[in-house]
Amino acid sequence: MSIDLTTIWAFIIAFAVFAYVVMDGFDLGIGILFPTFDPGRERDRAMNSIAPVWDGNETWLVLGGGGLFAAFPLAYAVILPATYPLIIAMLLGLVFRGVAFEYRWRDPGHRRLWDFAFTGGSFVAAMAQGMTLGALLQGIEVSGRAYAGSWFDWLTPYTLLTGLGTVAGYALLGATWLIWKLDGEGQAHARKLAMRAGIATLALMGAVSVYNVLLNAEYAARWLTAPEIYFAAPVPILTAIVAISLLRAVTKERNSKPFWLALLLFFLGMAGLGVTIWPFVVPPDVTIWDAAAPERSQVFMLIGVAITMPLIIGYTAWAYWVFRGKVDDEGYH
Structure with missing residues:
Protein backbone atom coordinates (compact mmCIF):
# COMPACT_ATOMS: atom_id res chain seq x y z
CA MET A 1 0.00 0.00 0.00
CA SER A 2 1.51 3.35 -1.08
CA ILE A 3 1.20 6.29 1.30
CA ASP A 4 0.10 9.55 -0.27
CA LEU A 5 -2.06 12.51 0.72
CA THR A 6 -5.25 10.68 -0.18
CA THR A 7 -4.30 7.70 1.98
CA ILE A 8 -3.41 10.01 4.87
CA TRP A 9 -6.82 11.68 4.60
CA ALA A 10 -8.53 8.28 4.53
CA PHE A 11 -6.87 7.41 7.82
CA ILE A 12 -7.68 10.82 9.34
CA ILE A 13 -11.37 10.34 8.59
CA ALA A 14 -11.24 6.73 9.78
CA PHE A 15 -9.70 7.96 13.05
CA ALA A 16 -12.40 10.62 13.45
CA VAL A 17 -15.16 8.06 12.84
CA LEU A 33 -30.00 0.76 28.43
CA PHE A 34 -31.88 3.51 30.27
CA PRO A 35 -35.21 1.62 30.61
CA THR A 36 -33.42 -1.15 32.52
CA PHE A 37 -32.44 1.28 35.30
CA ASP A 38 -34.79 2.03 38.17
CA PRO A 39 -36.40 5.50 37.93
CA GLY A 40 -34.84 7.96 40.30
CA ARG A 41 -31.39 7.46 41.81
CA GLU A 42 -30.15 4.75 39.43
CA ARG A 43 -31.11 6.67 36.29
CA ASP A 44 -29.76 9.93 37.69
CA ARG A 45 -26.38 8.35 38.46
CA ALA A 46 -26.17 6.79 34.99
CA MET A 47 -26.89 10.13 33.36
CA ASN A 48 -24.52 12.01 35.66
CA SER A 49 -21.71 9.70 34.55
CA ILE A 50 -21.83 11.18 31.03
CA ALA A 51 -23.08 14.69 31.84
CA PRO A 52 -19.64 16.40 31.63
CA VAL A 53 -18.57 14.84 28.31
CA TRP A 54 -21.54 13.74 26.19
CA ASP A 55 -21.91 16.86 24.02
CA GLY A 56 -18.17 17.22 23.39
CA ASN A 57 -18.05 13.67 22.08
CA GLU A 58 -20.05 14.69 19.02
CA THR A 59 -17.21 16.96 17.87
CA TRP A 60 -15.79 13.89 16.16
CA LEU A 61 -18.98 13.36 14.17
CA VAL A 62 -18.63 16.87 12.77
CA LEU A 63 -14.96 16.26 11.96
CA GLY A 64 -15.70 12.94 10.26
CA GLY A 65 -18.60 14.28 8.20
CA GLY A 66 -16.88 17.56 7.38
CA GLY A 67 -13.66 15.76 6.49
CA LEU A 68 -15.52 13.44 4.13
CA PHE A 69 -17.14 16.44 2.41
CA ALA A 70 -13.83 18.30 2.07
CA ALA A 71 -11.39 15.50 1.28
CA PHE A 72 -13.65 13.10 -0.65
CA PRO A 73 -16.43 15.23 -2.16
CA LEU A 74 -17.52 12.58 -4.67
CA ALA A 75 -18.01 10.04 -1.87
CA TYR A 76 -20.00 12.59 0.12
CA ALA A 77 -22.16 13.37 -2.93
CA VAL A 78 -22.93 9.66 -3.44
CA ILE A 79 -23.29 8.38 0.13
CA LEU A 80 -25.66 11.06 1.40
CA PRO A 81 -28.34 10.69 -1.31
CA ALA A 82 -28.12 6.92 -0.84
CA THR A 83 -28.74 7.20 2.90
CA TYR A 84 -30.76 10.42 3.37
CA PRO A 85 -33.55 8.76 5.41
CA LEU A 86 -30.97 7.21 7.74
CA ILE A 87 -28.99 10.44 8.14
CA ILE A 88 -32.18 12.38 8.87
CA ALA A 89 -33.26 9.73 11.41
CA MET A 90 -29.84 9.84 13.09
CA LEU A 91 -29.84 13.63 13.39
CA LEU A 92 -33.38 13.69 14.75
CA GLY A 93 -32.44 10.99 17.24
CA LEU A 94 -29.44 13.03 18.41
CA VAL A 95 -31.64 16.14 18.71
CA PHE A 96 -34.28 14.36 20.79
CA ARG A 97 -31.60 12.82 22.98
CA GLY A 98 -29.86 16.15 23.55
CA VAL A 99 -33.09 18.00 24.36
CA ALA A 100 -34.20 15.22 26.71
CA PHE A 101 -30.83 15.30 28.44
CA GLU A 102 -31.25 18.95 29.34
CA TYR A 103 -34.99 19.08 30.03
CA ARG A 104 -35.33 16.02 32.26
CA TRP A 105 -33.58 17.99 35.03
CA ARG A 106 -35.49 21.22 34.43
CA ASP A 107 -38.96 19.75 33.89
CA PRO A 108 -39.34 16.97 36.48
CA GLY A 109 -43.10 16.92 35.97
CA HIS A 110 -42.59 15.36 32.54
CA ARG A 111 -39.49 13.31 33.36
CA ARG A 112 -41.05 10.09 32.09
CA LEU A 113 -41.55 11.72 28.69
CA TRP A 114 -37.97 13.01 28.59
CA ASP A 115 -36.61 9.60 29.62
CA PHE A 116 -38.54 8.04 26.74
CA ALA A 117 -37.13 10.66 24.35
CA PHE A 118 -33.62 10.00 25.68
CA THR A 119 -33.96 6.25 25.10
CA GLY A 120 -35.77 6.57 21.77
CA GLY A 121 -33.32 9.12 20.42
CA SER A 122 -30.34 7.00 21.46
CA PHE A 123 -31.78 3.85 19.90
CA VAL A 124 -32.76 5.55 16.64
CA ALA A 125 -29.36 7.26 16.30
CA ALA A 126 -27.47 4.02 16.94
CA MET A 127 -29.68 1.98 14.61
CA ALA A 128 -29.37 4.58 11.85
CA GLN A 129 -25.58 4.67 12.15
CA GLY A 130 -25.34 0.89 11.93
CA MET A 131 -27.71 0.70 8.97
CA THR A 132 -25.73 3.44 7.18
CA LEU A 133 -22.62 1.31 7.57
CA GLY A 134 -24.51 -1.70 6.24
CA ALA A 135 -25.80 0.29 3.27
CA LEU A 136 -22.23 1.27 2.43
CA LEU A 137 -20.90 -2.27 2.78
CA GLN A 138 -23.58 -3.88 0.65
CA GLY A 139 -22.69 -1.51 -2.18
CA ILE A 140 -24.12 1.70 -3.60
CA GLU A 141 -25.18 1.97 -7.21
CA VAL A 142 -23.28 4.74 -8.99
CA SER A 143 -23.76 6.03 -12.51
CA GLY A 144 -21.99 9.03 -13.99
CA ARG A 145 -20.46 10.08 -10.65
CA ALA A 146 -23.91 10.22 -8.98
CA TYR A 147 -26.13 7.96 -6.94
CA ALA A 148 -28.30 5.87 -9.25
CA GLY A 149 -30.31 3.79 -6.79
CA SER A 150 -33.75 4.23 -5.27
CA TRP A 151 -34.92 5.90 -2.05
CA PHE A 152 -35.10 2.59 -0.14
CA ASP A 153 -32.02 0.68 -1.36
CA TRP A 154 -30.60 1.01 2.16
CA LEU A 155 -33.42 -1.09 3.68
CA THR A 156 -32.37 -4.76 3.52
CA PRO A 157 -31.99 -7.66 5.98
CA TYR A 158 -28.25 -7.01 5.96
CA THR A 159 -28.57 -3.37 7.01
CA LEU A 160 -31.04 -4.32 9.75
CA LEU A 161 -28.43 -6.82 11.01
CA THR A 162 -25.65 -4.22 11.05
CA GLY A 163 -28.02 -1.78 12.76
CA LEU A 164 -28.81 -4.25 15.54
CA GLY A 165 -25.10 -5.05 15.86
CA THR A 166 -24.34 -1.37 16.40
CA VAL A 167 -27.11 -1.05 19.00
CA ALA A 168 -25.75 -4.07 20.88
CA GLY A 169 -22.18 -2.77 20.63
CA TYR A 170 -23.12 0.65 21.96
CA ALA A 171 -25.03 -1.00 24.80
CA LEU A 172 -21.84 -2.93 25.63
CA LEU A 173 -19.81 0.29 25.68
CA GLY A 174 -22.42 1.96 27.88
CA ALA A 175 -22.56 -0.94 30.34
CA THR A 176 -18.76 -1.19 30.65
CA TRP A 177 -18.56 2.58 31.14
CA LEU A 178 -21.00 2.29 34.05
CA ILE A 179 -18.95 -0.57 35.53
CA TRP A 180 -16.06 1.88 35.62
CA LYS A 181 -18.00 4.88 36.90
CA LEU A 182 -20.45 3.38 39.40
CA ASP A 183 -20.12 1.30 42.55
CA GLY A 184 -22.39 -0.80 44.69
CA GLU A 185 -25.70 -2.00 43.27
CA GLY A 186 -25.39 0.20 40.19
CA GLN A 187 -22.10 -1.41 39.25
CA ALA A 188 -23.47 -4.91 39.85
CA HIS A 189 -26.41 -4.15 37.58
CA ALA A 190 -24.03 -2.79 34.93
CA ARG A 191 -22.02 -6.04 35.04
CA LYS A 192 -25.12 -8.08 34.25
CA LEU A 193 -26.00 -5.75 31.39
CA ALA A 194 -22.43 -5.86 30.06
CA MET A 195 -22.43 -9.66 29.97
CA ARG A 196 -25.71 -9.77 28.02
CA ALA A 197 -24.68 -6.97 25.68
CA GLY A 198 -21.27 -8.57 25.17
CA ILE A 199 -22.76 -11.91 24.15
CA ALA A 200 -25.23 -10.17 21.81
CA THR A 201 -22.47 -8.03 20.28
CA LEU A 202 -20.22 -11.02 19.61
CA ALA A 203 -23.07 -13.04 18.12
CA LEU A 204 -24.07 -10.17 15.81
CA MET A 205 -20.44 -9.47 14.85
CA GLY A 206 -20.11 -13.11 13.84
CA ALA A 207 -23.37 -13.01 11.88
CA VAL A 208 -22.34 -9.84 10.02
CA SER A 209 -18.92 -11.34 9.22
CA VAL A 210 -20.50 -14.48 7.73
CA TYR A 211 -23.02 -12.35 5.85
CA ASN A 212 -20.16 -10.25 4.41
CA VAL A 213 -18.54 -13.34 2.92
CA LEU A 214 -21.84 -14.38 1.33
CA LEU A 215 -22.69 -10.83 0.26
CA ASN A 216 -19.82 -10.15 -2.10
CA ALA A 217 -17.39 -12.47 -3.88
CA GLU A 218 -14.60 -9.91 -3.55
CA TYR A 219 -15.13 -9.69 0.20
CA ALA A 220 -14.96 -13.50 0.38
CA ALA A 221 -11.72 -13.51 -1.60
CA ARG A 222 -10.11 -11.05 0.81
CA TRP A 223 -10.91 -13.19 3.82
CA LEU A 224 -10.67 -16.75 2.48
CA THR A 225 -8.02 -16.92 -0.26
CA ALA A 226 -4.23 -16.69 -0.20
CA PRO A 227 -2.26 -14.50 0.13
CA GLU A 228 -4.92 -12.08 1.44
CA ILE A 229 -5.95 -14.47 4.19
CA TYR A 230 -2.51 -14.22 5.80
CA PHE A 231 -2.97 -10.48 6.32
CA ALA A 232 -6.63 -10.75 7.36
CA ALA A 233 -6.34 -13.73 9.75
CA PRO A 234 -4.90 -11.78 12.72
CA VAL A 235 -8.10 -9.71 12.98
CA PRO A 236 -10.53 -12.54 13.87
CA ILE A 237 -7.88 -14.27 16.01
CA LEU A 238 -7.28 -11.12 18.05
CA THR A 239 -11.01 -10.47 18.20
CA ALA A 240 -11.58 -13.90 19.77
CA ILE A 241 -8.82 -13.28 22.34
CA VAL A 242 -10.20 -9.84 23.24
CA ALA A 243 -13.76 -11.19 23.43
CA ILE A 244 -12.76 -13.90 25.93
CA SER A 245 -10.74 -11.39 27.96
CA LEU A 246 -13.68 -8.97 27.98
CA LEU A 247 -16.18 -11.51 29.28
CA ARG A 248 -13.69 -12.63 31.94
CA ALA A 249 -13.02 -9.03 33.01
CA VAL A 250 -16.75 -8.37 33.42
CA THR A 251 -17.05 -11.28 35.85
CA LYS A 252 -13.72 -10.74 37.67
CA GLU A 253 -14.71 -7.52 39.46
CA ARG A 254 -12.52 -5.30 37.28
CA ASN A 255 -13.43 -1.60 37.02
CA SER A 256 -11.94 0.07 33.96
CA LYS A 257 -10.59 -3.02 32.16
CA PRO A 258 -13.94 -4.09 30.60
CA PHE A 259 -14.36 -0.66 29.02
CA TRP A 260 -10.88 -0.64 27.49
CA LEU A 261 -11.37 -4.15 26.15
CA ALA A 262 -14.73 -3.12 24.64
CA LEU A 263 -12.96 -0.23 22.90
CA LEU A 264 -10.35 -2.66 21.59
CA LEU A 265 -13.13 -4.90 20.31
CA PHE A 266 -14.56 -1.96 18.36
CA PHE A 267 -11.09 -1.13 17.00
CA LEU A 268 -10.68 -4.67 15.72
CA GLY A 269 -14.15 -4.48 14.16
CA MET A 270 -13.10 -1.32 12.34
CA ALA A 271 -9.85 -2.99 11.26
CA GLY A 272 -11.92 -5.82 9.83
CA LEU A 273 -14.05 -3.26 8.00
CA GLY A 274 -10.89 -1.76 6.53
CA VAL A 275 -9.68 -5.16 5.35
CA THR A 276 -13.07 -5.78 3.75
CA ILE A 277 -13.48 -2.61 1.68
CA TRP A 278 -10.01 -1.11 1.16
CA PRO A 279 -9.33 0.90 -1.02
CA PHE A 280 -12.99 1.60 -1.85
CA VAL A 281 -14.77 4.47 -0.16
CA VAL A 282 -18.04 3.69 -1.98
CA PRO A 283 -18.08 -0.02 -2.81
CA PRO A 284 -18.01 -1.52 -5.36
CA ASP A 285 -16.84 1.16 -7.80
CA VAL A 286 -15.39 4.32 -6.19
CA THR A 287 -11.91 4.18 -4.62
CA ILE A 288 -10.47 6.81 -2.30
CA TRP A 289 -8.41 8.17 -5.22
CA ASP A 290 -11.47 8.40 -7.47
CA ALA A 291 -13.31 10.41 -4.82
CA ALA A 292 -10.43 12.57 -3.60
CA ALA A 293 -10.32 16.37 -3.71
CA PRO A 294 -7.49 18.10 -5.63
CA GLU A 295 -4.04 17.82 -4.07
CA ARG A 296 -3.82 21.52 -3.21
CA SER A 297 -7.09 21.30 -1.31
CA GLN A 298 -5.86 18.28 0.61
CA VAL A 299 -2.63 20.06 1.57
CA PHE A 300 -4.51 23.18 2.70
CA MET A 301 -6.93 21.14 4.84
CA LEU A 302 -4.14 19.00 6.26
CA ILE A 303 -2.50 22.11 7.71
CA GLY A 304 -5.77 22.99 9.45
CA VAL A 305 -6.24 19.47 10.78
CA ALA A 306 -2.64 19.41 12.04
CA ILE A 307 -3.50 22.43 14.18
CA THR A 308 -7.05 21.62 15.29
CA MET A 309 -6.92 17.87 15.88
CA PRO A 310 -4.28 18.04 18.67
CA LEU A 311 -6.39 20.77 20.31
CA ILE A 312 -9.51 18.59 20.15
CA ILE A 313 -7.63 15.59 21.55
CA GLY A 314 -6.09 17.80 24.24
CA TYR A 315 -9.29 19.35 25.58
CA THR A 316 -11.12 16.03 25.33
CA ALA A 317 -8.40 14.27 27.34
CA TRP A 318 -8.45 17.11 29.89
CA ALA A 319 -12.21 16.86 30.34
CA TYR A 320 -12.03 13.11 30.91
CA TRP A 321 -9.13 13.57 33.35
CA VAL A 322 -10.99 16.19 35.40
CA PHE A 323 -14.08 13.95 35.67
CA ARG A 324 -12.17 10.71 36.19
CA GLY A 325 -13.69 9.56 39.47
CA LYS A 326 -16.70 7.54 40.49
CA VAL A 327 -20.21 9.02 40.39
CA ASP A 328 -22.41 9.41 43.44
CA ASP A 329 -25.82 11.03 43.94
CA GLU A 330 -24.35 14.54 43.59
CA GLY A 331 -22.04 13.85 40.66
CA TYR A 332 -18.33 13.01 40.50
CA HIS A 333 -16.16 12.55 43.59
Whole structure:
Protein backbone atom coordinates (compact mmCIF):
# COMPACT_ATOMS: atom_id res chain seq x y z
CA MET A 1 0.00 0.00 0.00
CA SER A 2 1.51 3.35 -1.08
CA ILE A 3 1.20 6.29 1.30
CA ASP A 4 0.10 9.55 -0.27
CA LEU A 5 -2.06 12.51 0.72
CA THR A 6 -5.25 10.68 -0.18
CA THR A 7 -4.30 7.70 1.98
CA ILE A 8 -3.41 10.01 4.87
CA TRP A 9 -6.82 11.68 4.60
CA ALA A 10 -8.53 8.28 4.53
CA PHE A 11 -6.87 7.41 7.82
CA ILE A 12 -7.68 10.82 9.34
CA ILE A 13 -11.37 10.34 8.59
CA ALA A 14 -11.24 6.73 9.78
CA PHE A 15 -9.70 7.96 13.05
CA ALA A 16 -12.40 10.62 13.45
CA VAL A 17 -15.16 8.06 12.84
CA PHE A 18 -13.58 5.63 15.31
CA ALA A 19 -13.20 8.40 17.91
CA TYR A 20 -16.86 9.30 17.49
CA VAL A 21 -18.02 5.68 17.71
CA VAL A 22 -16.15 4.93 20.92
CA MET A 23 -16.83 8.26 22.62
CA ASP A 24 -20.41 8.94 21.65
CA GLY A 25 -21.07 5.19 21.52
CA PHE A 26 -20.99 4.69 25.27
CA ASP A 27 -23.37 7.56 26.03
CA LEU A 28 -25.73 6.36 23.29
CA GLY A 29 -25.39 2.95 24.92
CA ILE A 30 -26.45 4.36 28.28
CA GLY A 31 -29.52 5.83 26.58
CA ILE A 32 -30.32 2.44 25.02
CA LEU A 33 -30.00 0.76 28.43
CA PHE A 34 -31.88 3.51 30.27
CA PRO A 35 -35.21 1.62 30.61
CA THR A 36 -33.42 -1.15 32.52
CA PHE A 37 -32.44 1.28 35.30
CA ASP A 38 -34.79 2.03 38.17
CA PRO A 39 -36.40 5.50 37.93
CA GLY A 40 -34.84 7.96 40.30
CA ARG A 41 -31.39 7.46 41.81
CA GLU A 42 -30.15 4.75 39.43
CA ARG A 43 -31.11 6.67 36.29
CA ASP A 44 -29.76 9.93 37.69
CA ARG A 45 -26.38 8.35 38.46
CA ALA A 46 -26.17 6.79 34.99
CA MET A 47 -26.89 10.13 33.36
CA ASN A 48 -24.52 12.01 35.66
CA SER A 49 -21.71 9.70 34.55
CA ILE A 50 -21.83 11.18 31.03
CA ALA A 51 -23.08 14.69 31.84
CA PRO A 52 -19.64 16.40 31.63
CA VAL A 53 -18.57 14.84 28.31
CA TRP A 54 -21.54 13.74 26.19
CA ASP A 55 -21.91 16.86 24.02
CA GLY A 56 -18.17 17.22 23.39
CA ASN A 57 -18.05 13.67 22.08
CA GLU A 58 -20.05 14.69 19.02
CA THR A 59 -17.21 16.96 17.87
CA TRP A 60 -15.79 13.89 16.16
CA LEU A 61 -18.98 13.36 14.17
CA VAL A 62 -18.63 16.87 12.77
CA LEU A 63 -14.96 16.26 11.96
CA GLY A 64 -15.70 12.94 10.26
CA GLY A 65 -18.60 14.28 8.20
CA GLY A 66 -16.88 17.56 7.38
CA GLY A 67 -13.66 15.76 6.49
CA LEU A 68 -15.52 13.44 4.13
CA PHE A 69 -17.14 16.44 2.41
CA ALA A 70 -13.83 18.30 2.07
CA ALA A 71 -11.39 15.50 1.28
CA PHE A 72 -13.65 13.10 -0.65
CA PRO A 73 -16.43 15.23 -2.16
CA LEU A 74 -17.52 12.58 -4.67
CA ALA A 75 -18.01 10.04 -1.87
CA TYR A 76 -20.00 12.59 0.12
CA ALA A 77 -22.16 13.37 -2.93
CA VAL A 78 -22.93 9.66 -3.44
CA ILE A 79 -23.29 8.38 0.13
CA LEU A 80 -25.66 11.06 1.40
CA PRO A 81 -28.34 10.69 -1.31
CA ALA A 82 -28.12 6.92 -0.84
CA THR A 83 -28.74 7.20 2.90
CA TYR A 84 -30.76 10.42 3.37
CA PRO A 85 -33.55 8.76 5.41
CA LEU A 86 -30.97 7.21 7.74
CA ILE A 87 -28.99 10.44 8.14
CA ILE A 88 -32.18 12.38 8.87
CA ALA A 89 -33.26 9.73 11.41
CA MET A 90 -29.84 9.84 13.09
CA LEU A 91 -29.84 13.63 13.39
CA LEU A 92 -33.38 13.69 14.75
CA GLY A 93 -32.44 10.99 17.24
CA LEU A 94 -29.44 13.03 18.41
CA VAL A 95 -31.64 16.14 18.71
CA PHE A 96 -34.28 14.36 20.79
CA ARG A 97 -31.60 12.82 22.98
CA GLY A 98 -29.86 16.15 23.55
CA VAL A 99 -33.09 18.00 24.36
CA ALA A 100 -34.20 15.22 26.71
CA PHE A 101 -30.83 15.30 28.44
CA GLU A 102 -31.25 18.95 29.34
CA TYR A 103 -34.99 19.08 30.03
CA ARG A 104 -35.33 16.02 32.26
CA TRP A 105 -33.58 17.99 35.03
CA ARG A 106 -35.49 21.22 34.43
CA ASP A 107 -38.96 19.75 33.89
CA PRO A 108 -39.34 16.97 36.48
CA GLY A 109 -43.10 16.92 35.97
CA HIS A 110 -42.59 15.36 32.54
CA ARG A 111 -39.49 13.31 33.36
CA ARG A 112 -41.05 10.09 32.09
CA LEU A 113 -41.55 11.72 28.69
CA TRP A 114 -37.97 13.01 28.59
CA ASP A 115 -36.61 9.60 29.62
CA PHE A 116 -38.54 8.04 26.74
CA ALA A 117 -37.13 10.66 24.35
CA PHE A 118 -33.62 10.00 25.68
CA THR A 119 -33.96 6.25 25.10
CA GLY A 120 -35.77 6.57 21.77
CA GLY A 121 -33.32 9.12 20.42
CA SER A 122 -30.34 7.00 21.46
CA PHE A 123 -31.78 3.85 19.90
CA VAL A 124 -32.76 5.55 16.64
CA ALA A 125 -29.36 7.26 16.30
CA ALA A 126 -27.47 4.02 16.94
CA MET A 127 -29.68 1.98 14.61
CA ALA A 128 -29.37 4.58 11.85
CA GLN A 129 -25.58 4.67 12.15
CA GLY A 130 -25.34 0.89 11.93
CA MET A 131 -27.71 0.70 8.97
CA THR A 132 -25.73 3.44 7.18
CA LEU A 133 -22.62 1.31 7.57
CA GLY A 134 -24.51 -1.70 6.24
CA ALA A 135 -25.80 0.29 3.27
CA LEU A 136 -22.23 1.27 2.43
CA LEU A 137 -20.90 -2.27 2.78
CA GLN A 138 -23.58 -3.88 0.65
CA GLY A 139 -22.69 -1.51 -2.18
CA ILE A 140 -24.12 1.70 -3.60
CA GLU A 141 -25.18 1.97 -7.21
CA VAL A 142 -23.28 4.74 -8.99
CA SER A 143 -23.76 6.03 -12.51
CA GLY A 144 -21.99 9.03 -13.99
CA ARG A 145 -20.46 10.08 -10.65
CA ALA A 146 -23.91 10.22 -8.98
CA TYR A 147 -26.13 7.96 -6.94
CA ALA A 148 -28.30 5.87 -9.25
CA GLY A 149 -30.31 3.79 -6.79
CA SER A 150 -33.75 4.23 -5.27
CA TRP A 151 -34.92 5.90 -2.05
CA PHE A 152 -35.10 2.59 -0.14
CA ASP A 153 -32.02 0.68 -1.36
CA TRP A 154 -30.60 1.01 2.16
CA LEU A 155 -33.42 -1.09 3.68
CA THR A 156 -32.37 -4.76 3.52
CA PRO A 157 -31.99 -7.66 5.98
CA TYR A 158 -28.25 -7.01 5.96
CA THR A 159 -28.57 -3.37 7.01
CA LEU A 160 -31.04 -4.32 9.75
CA LEU A 161 -28.43 -6.82 11.01
CA THR A 162 -25.65 -4.22 11.05
CA GLY A 163 -28.02 -1.78 12.76
CA LEU A 164 -28.81 -4.25 15.54
CA GLY A 165 -25.10 -5.05 15.86
CA THR A 166 -24.34 -1.37 16.40
CA VAL A 167 -27.11 -1.05 19.00
CA ALA A 168 -25.75 -4.07 20.88
CA GLY A 169 -22.18 -2.77 20.63
CA TYR A 170 -23.12 0.65 21.96
CA ALA A 171 -25.03 -1.00 24.80
CA LEU A 172 -21.84 -2.93 25.63
CA LEU A 173 -19.81 0.29 25.68
CA GLY A 174 -22.42 1.96 27.88
CA ALA A 175 -22.56 -0.94 30.34
CA THR A 176 -18.76 -1.19 30.65
CA TRP A 177 -18.56 2.58 31.14
CA LEU A 178 -21.00 2.29 34.05
CA ILE A 179 -18.95 -0.57 35.53
CA TRP A 180 -16.06 1.88 35.62
CA LYS A 181 -18.00 4.88 36.90
CA LEU A 182 -20.45 3.38 39.40
CA ASP A 183 -20.12 1.30 42.55
CA GLY A 184 -22.39 -0.80 44.69
CA GLU A 185 -25.70 -2.00 43.27
CA GLY A 186 -25.39 0.20 40.19
CA GLN A 187 -22.10 -1.41 39.25
CA ALA A 188 -23.47 -4.91 39.85
CA HIS A 189 -26.41 -4.15 37.58
CA ALA A 190 -24.03 -2.79 34.93
CA ARG A 191 -22.02 -6.04 35.04
CA LYS A 192 -25.12 -8.08 34.25
CA LEU A 193 -26.00 -5.75 31.39
CA ALA A 194 -22.43 -5.86 30.06
CA MET A 195 -22.43 -9.66 29.97
CA ARG A 196 -25.71 -9.77 28.02
CA ALA A 197 -24.68 -6.97 25.68
CA GLY A 198 -21.27 -8.57 25.17
CA ILE A 199 -22.76 -11.91 24.15
CA ALA A 200 -25.23 -10.17 21.81
CA THR A 201 -22.47 -8.03 20.28
CA LEU A 202 -20.22 -11.02 19.61
CA ALA A 203 -23.07 -13.04 18.12
CA LEU A 204 -24.07 -10.17 15.81
CA MET A 205 -20.44 -9.47 14.85
CA GLY A 206 -20.11 -13.11 13.84
CA ALA A 207 -23.37 -13.01 11.88
CA VAL A 208 -22.34 -9.84 10.02
CA SER A 209 -18.92 -11.34 9.22
CA VAL A 210 -20.50 -14.48 7.73
CA TYR A 211 -23.02 -12.35 5.85
CA ASN A 212 -20.16 -10.25 4.41
CA VAL A 213 -18.54 -13.34 2.92
CA LEU A 214 -21.84 -14.38 1.33
CA LEU A 215 -22.69 -10.83 0.26
CA ASN A 216 -19.82 -10.15 -2.10
CA ALA A 217 -17.39 -12.47 -3.88
CA GLU A 218 -14.60 -9.91 -3.55
CA TYR A 219 -15.13 -9.69 0.20
CA ALA A 220 -14.96 -13.50 0.38
CA ALA A 221 -11.72 -13.51 -1.60
CA ARG A 222 -10.11 -11.05 0.81
CA TRP A 223 -10.91 -13.19 3.82
CA LEU A 224 -10.67 -16.75 2.48
CA THR A 225 -8.02 -16.92 -0.26
CA ALA A 226 -4.23 -16.69 -0.20
CA PRO A 227 -2.26 -14.50 0.13
CA GLU A 228 -4.92 -12.08 1.44
CA ILE A 229 -5.95 -14.47 4.19
CA TYR A 230 -2.51 -14.22 5.80
CA PHE A 231 -2.97 -10.48 6.32
CA ALA A 232 -6.63 -10.75 7.36
CA ALA A 233 -6.34 -13.73 9.75
CA PRO A 234 -4.90 -11.78 12.72
CA VAL A 235 -8.10 -9.71 12.98
CA PRO A 236 -10.53 -12.54 13.87
CA ILE A 237 -7.88 -14.27 16.01
CA LEU A 238 -7.28 -11.12 18.05
CA THR A 239 -11.01 -10.47 18.20
CA ALA A 240 -11.58 -13.90 19.77
CA ILE A 241 -8.82 -13.28 22.34
CA VAL A 242 -10.20 -9.84 23.24
CA ALA A 243 -13.76 -11.19 23.43
CA ILE A 244 -12.76 -13.90 25.93
CA SER A 245 -10.74 -11.39 27.96
CA LEU A 246 -13.68 -8.97 27.98
CA LEU A 247 -16.18 -11.51 29.28
CA ARG A 248 -13.69 -12.63 31.94
CA ALA A 249 -13.02 -9.03 33.01
CA VAL A 250 -16.75 -8.37 33.42
CA THR A 251 -17.05 -11.28 35.85
CA LYS A 252 -13.72 -10.74 37.67
CA GLU A 253 -14.71 -7.52 39.46
CA ARG A 254 -12.52 -5.30 37.28
CA ASN A 255 -13.43 -1.60 37.02
CA SER A 256 -11.94 0.07 33.96
CA LYS A 257 -10.59 -3.02 32.16
CA PRO A 258 -13.94 -4.09 30.60
CA PHE A 259 -14.36 -0.66 29.02
CA TRP A 260 -10.88 -0.64 27.49
CA LEU A 261 -11.37 -4.15 26.15
CA ALA A 262 -14.73 -3.12 24.64
CA LEU A 263 -12.96 -0.23 22.90
CA LEU A 264 -10.35 -2.66 21.59
CA LEU A 265 -13.13 -4.90 20.31
CA PHE A 266 -14.56 -1.96 18.36
CA PHE A 267 -11.09 -1.13 17.00
CA LEU A 268 -10.68 -4.67 15.72
CA GLY A 269 -14.15 -4.48 14.16
CA MET A 270 -13.10 -1.32 12.34
CA ALA A 271 -9.85 -2.99 11.26
CA GLY A 272 -11.92 -5.82 9.83
CA LEU A 273 -14.05 -3.26 8.00
CA GLY A 274 -10.89 -1.76 6.53
CA VAL A 275 -9.68 -5.16 5.35
CA THR A 276 -13.07 -5.78 3.75
CA ILE A 277 -13.48 -2.61 1.68
CA TRP A 278 -10.01 -1.11 1.16
CA PRO A 279 -9.33 0.90 -1.02
CA PHE A 280 -12.99 1.60 -1.85
CA VAL A 281 -14.77 4.47 -0.16
CA VAL A 282 -18.04 3.69 -1.98
CA PRO A 283 -18.08 -0.02 -2.81
CA PRO A 284 -18.01 -1.52 -5.36
CA ASP A 285 -16.84 1.16 -7.80
CA VAL A 286 -15.39 4.32 -6.19
CA THR A 287 -11.91 4.18 -4.62
CA ILE A 288 -10.47 6.81 -2.30
CA TRP A 289 -8.41 8.17 -5.22
CA ASP A 290 -11.47 8.40 -7.47
CA ALA A 291 -13.31 10.41 -4.82
CA ALA A 292 -10.43 12.57 -3.60
CA ALA A 293 -10.32 16.37 -3.71
CA PRO A 294 -7.49 18.10 -5.63
CA GLU A 295 -4.04 17.82 -4.07
CA ARG A 296 -3.82 21.52 -3.21
CA SER A 297 -7.09 21.30 -1.31
CA GLN A 298 -5.86 18.28 0.61
CA VAL A 299 -2.63 20.06 1.57
CA PHE A 300 -4.51 23.18 2.70
CA MET A 301 -6.93 21.14 4.84
CA LEU A 302 -4.14 19.00 6.26
CA ILE A 303 -2.50 22.11 7.71
CA GLY A 304 -5.77 22.99 9.45
CA VAL A 305 -6.24 19.47 10.78
CA ALA A 306 -2.64 19.41 12.04
CA ILE A 307 -3.50 22.43 14.18
CA THR A 308 -7.05 21.62 15.29
CA MET A 309 -6.92 17.87 15.88
CA PRO A 310 -4.28 18.04 18.67
CA LEU A 311 -6.39 20.77 20.31
CA ILE A 312 -9.51 18.59 20.15
CA ILE A 313 -7.63 15.59 21.55
CA GLY A 314 -6.09 17.80 24.24
CA TYR A 315 -9.29 19.35 25.58
CA THR A 316 -11.12 16.03 25.33
CA ALA A 317 -8.40 14.27 27.34
CA TRP A 318 -8.45 17.11 29.89
CA ALA A 319 -12.21 16.86 30.34
CA TYR A 320 -12.03 13.11 30.91
CA TRP A 321 -9.13 13.57 33.35
CA VAL A 322 -10.99 16.19 35.40
CA PHE A 323 -14.08 13.95 35.67
CA ARG A 324 -12.17 10.71 36.19
CA GLY A 325 -13.69 9.56 39.47
CA LYS A 326 -16.70 7.54 40.49
CA VAL A 327 -20.21 9.02 40.39
CA ASP A 328 -22.41 9.41 43.44
CA ASP A 329 -25.82 11.03 43.94
CA GLU A 330 -24.35 14.54 43.59
CA GLY A 331 -22.04 13.85 40.66
CA TYR A 332 -18.33 13.01 40.50
CA HIS A 333 -16.16 12.55 43.59
